[in-house]
Amino acid sequence: MKKKLNYLMLLITIIFMVGCTDVEDASGAEEPTKPQEETTVNTDEEQAEESEPEEEKVNSKDEESTTAVAEESETDDEQFQGYDLIEVDGGDLSGHRESKVVVDIGFGDREYWAFTNEYGQLVRIIADEIILQDDNSEPVLSSGRYYSDEAKVPGVESDVLDEGHVIADSLGGVSNAYNITPQDSTLNRNGDVAYMERAIRDAGGATNFEAIITYPDTETQIPSSYQYTYTLMGNEIVDTYDNVNPDEVNESLGLTDSEPSKEPSNSTGSNSEGDVSSVDTNGNGKVTISEAKAAGFSMPITSDHWLYQYMDDRDGDGMVGE
Structure with missing residues (x-):
């Protein structure tokens, strides 16, 4: 009886030792995975932090675009009020x-x-x-x-x-x-x-x-x-x-019967000085194409013509009325 009891105790001891070894092995196998989980979490957080500036840039551009549209709309509203x-x-x-x-x-x-x-x-x-x-x-x-x-x-x-x-x-x-x-x-x-x-x-x-x-x-x-x-x-x-009608206005002012001897109608350039007041019908100091034509001058008026200085050469090519 005592011998059987010793065998039973030995069997229980062996089972207990085997069980402890399995638990330790299992615990040891799981241990290395912990740092990996922590690393994964940290990586996700870093990616989230890195993506935030990009999102901020996109949002900033959207806000600028919205602001520009709003300002344009406000400008139109002011004009159309x-x-x-x-x-x-x-x-x-x-x-x-x-x-x-x-x-x-x-x-x-x-x-x-x-x-x-x-x-x-x-x-x-x-x-x-x-x-x-x-x-x-x-x-x-x-x-x-x-x-x-x-x-x-x-x-x-x-x-x-x-x-x-x-x-x-x-x-x-x-x-x-x-x-x-x-x-x-x-x-x-x-x-x-x-x-x-x-x-x-x-x-x-x-x-x-x-x-x-x-x-x-x-x-x-x-x-x-x-x-x-x-x-x-x-x-x-x-x-x-x-x-x-500018021609009728000039005619009523007596400006259409200029003497050809003073300024030939086909002349586009002349250094001889003339009386601008006889051409400048409205007295504003400037001569328009209509006024020049009505006074008997033919176009174009070139830069060496005395009348050129009173006219507006908008394209700056030295000729007016070309």
């Missing part, structure tokens, strides 16, 4: 204008803003940039226009008034009533307005454009005068024109 923004097709032939509205009269993606007053008169057009017509990429007719006809604003039915664009087709303007005014035909086709349009085309466009249109009363749609302000190649230009 008191006016209703409406859309009118560029080729709309109706001569009617709504009162106190603003309309984009730029062809395509251009932004040329036209404003009317409380009487439905077109009084102002502004554009940050005048972008020239591109007949290679835009649907331009053989006539050089975007549309075959212009809006029938009251007054254009006159034989001496054109359906005059405030911003011409060649400068990217459309043909609805918010860009058309009854304009003296001579002034529009051969006068200072035509010269202004050519100067802008020759310069490849203009910036900071503004046209102010004035009327003699609150009922007519026929302007009495125009004032254009724009920047060409860094120079600010201000042009003011009365909506009249």
Whole structure:
């Protein structure tokens, strides 16, 4: 009996020793995995920290973009305050204008803003940039226009008034009533307005454009005068024109019967000094192409001509009216 008891105790001791060894082995096998888990956690944290600056950069760019859009929107809101923004097709032939509205009269993606007053008169057009017509990429007719006809604003039915664009087709303007005014035909086709349009085309466009249109009363749609302000190649230009036939004005002032012996009509260059007061009809110290032509001078006027110093050579090539 005692011998059996000894065998039983020995068996229990062996089992106990084997069990302890397994536990220690298992514990030893698991131990190396702890640093690996810690390393993984640390790596994830470092990656998160590294990604934060990138996210901050993206968020910063988004915020800047949002701010720029907001500022632009605020600028438009300030300009358009008191006016209703409406859309009118560029080729709309109706001569009617709504009162106190603003309309984009730029062809395509251009932004040329036209404003009317409380009487439905077109009084102002502004554009940050005048972008020239591109007949290679835009649907331009053989006539050089975007549309075959212009809006029938009251007054254009006159034989001496054109359906005059405030911003011409060649400068990217459309043909609805918010860009058309009854304009003296001579002034529009051969006068200072035509010269202004050519100067802008020759310069490849203009910036900071503004046209102010004035009327003699609150009922007519026929302007009495125009004032254009724009920047060409860094120079600010201000042009003011009365909506009249410049040839008739000069004739009424007796300036169309100049004596050929004093200045041959076909002469474009002369060093002999002349009397500018006989050419400068409005007495502003400057001579326009219309005034020079009315006084009997032929174009162009070159830099060696005595009249050149009183004229505006906008492209700086030594010739005016070429």
